[in-house]
Amino acid sequence: MTKETDVDDMDTPEMPANLTFLRRLVTVLTIIMIGGVVTVVALLVIRLNADPAPLPLPDQVTLPDGTTATAFTVGSDWFGIVTENDEVLIYDQVTGTLRQTITLD
Structure with a gap:
């Protein structure tokens, strides 16, 4: 008899600490860049739609x-x-x- 192993039973290897840090850093930088692009676009729209004084x-x-x-x-x-x-x-x-x-x- 062969025993079938479930996927849940397998141990998933833990990621190294520096790789986890790098993954989180890339995620944070992506969020910051998206926020910066949205801010620049919003400021351009506001500035270009304003009536000149x-x-x-x-x-x-x-x-x-x-x-x-x-x-x-x-x-x-x-x-x-x-x-x-x-x-x-x-x-x-x-x-x-x-x-x-x-x-x-």
Whole structure:
């Protein structure tokens, strides 16, 4: 008679301690990397869906009569305002005086 052994009866060899540590380390690092990727994607989605904050028009600027600003940009020592009449008004950033007027075609 042969005695059949169950799979449960067999002794499973124990894993070495350093292999167990390595397995746990890989699992923890995988979880951390998944969390990092989810965080980066969430921050990108939040940042890209946010409305851009418009730059405020400086208080010391007085636009010529009858002009309305449609765009505003800042340079190193100047700022420019595009009007709805297709003109670019370049102002000095320190004094607020009009430096140059450029008419667009």
